Amino acid sequence: MDVLSGWWDDYFWGAVVVGQVFICSLGLMIIFGLFGAMAKLSNNRVAQKIAGAYTVIFRGTPEILVILLLYFGSAITLTAIAQIFSPEIKFVDVPPFWAGTIAISIIVGSYATETFRGAFLGVNPGSIEAARALGMSDLQTFIYVRIPEMWRLALPPFGNHMLSLIKDTALISIIGLNETMFVAKQAITVTGKPFTMYIVVGAIYLGFSTIITLAVMGIEKFGERTTVGAK
Amino acid sequence: MSFDLNLIAESLPMMLMGIGITFKLLIISGFLGLTLAIFLLLMRISGRWYLSFPAQVYIYVFRGTPILVQIFIIYYGLPQFETVRDSIFWPILREPMGCAILALTLNTGAYVSEILRGGVLGVSKGILEAGSALGMSVRQKFIYLTAPIAARLALPAYSNDVISLLKSTALASTITIADMTGIARTIVADTYAPYEIFISLAIVYMIFTFGIQKLFGVIERYLGRYTQREG
Amino acid sequence: MSTSDAQPLIQMQGVNKFFGSFQALKNINLEVRKGERIVVCGPSGSGKSTMIRCINRLEDHNDGHIIIDGKELTDQVKDINAVRREVGMVFQSFNLFPHMTIVKNLMLAQQLVRKIPKAEARETAMHYLKRVKIPEQAEKYPIALSGGQQQRVAIARALCMKPEIMLFDEPTSALDPEMINEVLEVMVDLAKEGMTMICVTHEMGFARSVADRIIFMDEGEIVEEAAPAQFFDNPKSERTKKFLSQILSH
Numbered sequence: 128m129d130v131l132s133g134w135w136d137d138y139f140w141g142a143v144v145v146g147q148v149f150i151c152s153l154g155l156m157i158i159f160g161l162f163g164a165m166a167k168l169s170n171n172r173v174a175q176k177i178a179g180a181y182t183v184i185f186r187g188t189p190e191i192l193v194i195l196l197l198y199f200g201s202a203i204t205l206t207a208i209a210q211i212f213s214p215e216i217k218f219v220d221v222p223p224f225w226a227g228t229i230a231i232s233i234i235v236g237s238y239a240t241e242t243f244r245g246a247f248l249g250v251n252p253g254s255i256e257a258a259r260a261l262g263m264s265d266l267q268t269f270i271y272v273r274i275p276e277m278w279r280l281a282l283p284p285f286g287n288h289m290l291s292l293i294k295d296t297a298l299i300s301i302i303g304l305n306e307t308m309f310v311a312k313q314a315i316t317v318t319g320k321p322f323t324m325y326i327v328v329g330a331i332y333l334g335f336s337t338i339i340t341l342a343v344m345g346i347e348k349f350g351e352r353t354t355v356g357a358k
Numbered sequence: 359m360s361f362d363l364n365l366i367a368e369s370l371p372m373m374l375m376g377i378g379i380t381f382k383l384l385i386i387s388g389f390l391g392l393t394l395a396i397f398l399l400l401m402r403i404s405g406r407w408y409l410s411f412p413a414q415v416y417i418y419v420f421r422g423t424p425i426l427v428q429i430f431i432i433y434y435g436l437p438q439f440e441t442v443r444d445s446i447f448w449p450i451l452r453e454p455m456g457c458a459i460l461a462l463t464l465n466t467g468a469y470v471s472e473i474l475r476g477g478v479l480g481v482s483k484g485i486l487e488a489g490s491a492l493g494m495s496v497r498q499k500f501i502y503l504t505a506p507i508a509a510r511l512a513l514p515a516y517s518n519d520v521i522s523l524l525k526s527t528a529l530a531s532t533i534t535i536a537d538m539t540g541i542a543r544t545i546v547a548d549t550y551a552p553y554e555i556f557i558s559l560a561i562v563y564m565i566f567t568f569g570i571q572k573l574f575g576v577i578e579r580y581l582g583r584y585t586q587r588e589g
Numbered sequence: 590m591s592t593s594d595a596q597p598l599i600q601m602q603g604v605n606k607f608f609g610s611f612q613a614l615k616n617i618n619l620e621v622r623k624g625e626r627i628v629v630c631g632p633s634g635s636g637k638s639t640m641i642r643c644i645n646r647l648e649d650h651n652d653g654h655i656i657i658d659g660k661e662l663t664d665q666v667k668d669i670n671a672v673r674r675e676v677g678m679v680f681q682s683f684n685l686f687p688h689m690t691i692v693k694n695l696m697l698a699q700q701l702v703r704k705i706p707k708a709e710a711r712e713t714a715m716h717y718l719k720r721v722k723i724p725e726q727a728e729k730y731p732i733a734l735s736g737g738q739q740q741r742v743a744i745a746r747a748l749c750m751k752p753e754i755m756l757f758d759e760p761t762s763a764l765d766p767e768m769i770n771e772v773l774e775v776m777v778d779l780a781k782e783g784m785t786m787i788c789v790t791h792e793m794g795f796a797r798s799v800a801d802r803i804i805f806m807d808e809g810e811i812v813e814e815a816a817p818a819q820f821f822d823n824p825k826s827e828r829t830k831k832f833l834s835q836i837l838s839h
Contacts, residue, residue, distance in 0.1 A: 325427060
């Protein structure tokens with residue numbers, strides 16, 4: 128593995144970028160998913176329609192198109208706006224990090240919308256009635272009864288959404304984010320060993336996937352403590 | 359900044375010229391992937407560790423790494439080895455199309471095999487016991503009981519995977535293939551009009567997604583006619 | 590058939606069965622002669638289902654011998670299938686094949702296992718559907734039938750294989766009360782025709798009128814074995830008395 132010496136640092140920082148994209152997009156994805164689910168479950172027809180269109184559009188469009196559109200589209204829009212104020216500006220773009228992060232959170236958020244919607248609907252109405260009967264406010268019921276119950280239902284598919292996110296980060300290299308794919312490309316031009324360099328990328332992603340899978344299993348086990356009967 | 363409808367009218371026919379390649383990728387990899395998935399499934403449920411363990415590792419690796427990395431390892435990576443270049447597979451692996459089909463097949467095979475396994479696990483134990491009690495052999499039970507029931511159970515998840523595969527075909531554009539996305543990217547590079555081009559292409563993909571959903575809806579109703587009380 | 594009256598059709602000798610460390614069957618000894626009708630009862634978890642499931646090897650036993658019509662049940666697949674061909678089984682939850690029409694349910698194993706041509710298999714299927722009084726349902730899927738009808742189909746399906754022995758594992762427990770009788774009637778008819786039967790059931794009326802012998806099981810053991818009259822009117826064991834008082838009190 129001599130060819131790899133000298134590249135470990137770059138791969139490490141590439142992996143750090145992957146991790147950063149993942150963390151940021153995870154937060155955004157949850158927000159998109161929750162808003163989508165609440166809009167679908169609301170009584171507001173307009174909100175329902177918008178959320179419906181959101182899920183249809185982003186579940187039916189290739190991820191790469193969304194990323195390219197968001198990156199190049201936002202660059203064009205921003206440049207046009209900037210030129211209003213100072214015409215000598217040639218080009219403004221959103222950093223690939225944020226264009227990519229936002230793109231993959233929107234995409235996976237559309238899947239999370241359905242997951243959260245299903246989980247909200249799956250909450251036992253008896254629990255909610257019981258909470259009301261005990262005099263809990265709507266907010267209290269939401270925080271102490273609905274969220275914890277729906278969370279347990281949503282967790283297994285949510286784990287898959289996290290895996291989608293981490294794998295989608297690789298696509299952001301297409302718009303020039305300097306993550307592990309990008310590092311591999313540089314390393315290949317120097318060493319001429321594409322297989323070795325991309326296998327390392329694969330191994331890094333497999334590591335991320337494993338960590339996420341184990342974490343979800345751990346959380347699931349923790350969540351199950353209320354559903355497993357006393358021994 | 360404006361939305362140029364003329365440009366769409368001009369570019370859409372050009373992008374649709376890539377439809378054949380998109381379909382070729384979808385149908386060939388879909389078919390080969392399903393075949394691979396069935397093999398992996400049989401290995402997993404064989405009850406022999408030396409078959410089920412490799413299948414499990416395969417599924418784990420291919421589901422745990424990004425499809426883009428898999429495409430790059432096959433297209434850019436494999437030619438690193440002389441044995442690959444001298445092998446009988448070189449005519450396939452030399453061509454971007456062959457590599458894309460191979461990568462998509464290997465990837466979708468892993469996912470579909472898990473979907474099929476879910477279907478097999480969903481077949482109730484009692485039905486198989488009834489088969490045993492009637493003297494049916496393990497093979498007969500699999501062919502006449504498990505397979506048809508599991509196929510029906512797995513169908514909704516399978517249709518989602520076909521849609522995922524359609525979206526993944528767009529990644530073929532990253533290895534120089536002129537599918538619809540590949541052509542769109544070329545046009546955008548020339549015209550610098552990402553909104554018009556990418557949005558109209560996204561709509562084309564959504565129409566296909568919709569078509570796939572409808573098609574599977576019909577198949578589901580046909581295969582699932584025994585689940586309706588009337589009829 | 591090789592069975593003479595002298596040799597029992599079913600012999601269980603010193604059968605033990607474990608699920609992990611839990612002993613489900615303890616030293617079971619049972620002989621059933623041709624034409625005998627046995628009812629097995631006992632509290633839930635007493636091992637009665639496990640016992641009859643061992644007879645056609647849906648469960649395998651750990652020690653002892655099970656000999657069906659002169660063939661001992663071993664790990665040999667051939668022997669198991671030979672035995673299963675002679676032993677029909679009816680389950681609590683019917684277990685019809687949901688993706689096949691009723692008549693196909695009855696034809697499948699005939700064609701696959703007994704290698705009977707399609708037309709003849711269909712004829713046999715219709716014959717037994719008439720016997721359980723639902724020939725008009727032949728082309729429907731199981732889901733369209735009531736529980737009682739499904740269970741009658743399940744009985745017909747087992748009979749199509751021309752078994753020597755019929756095992757019933759709580760055939761009426763999953764049924765609504767108004768459907769229990771239509772299934773019991775079919776079972777009574779079968780008994781009248783001289784079928785060798787082992788029934789796990791809590792239908793004590795059926796047991797009293799049809800059984801030659803009643804076997805009471807508790808905690809994996811056969812506690813008591815007696816003719817119906819003696820079993821109900823003069824049980825020997827305290828455990829039997831307790832069980833009878835519990836199920837007959839309501």
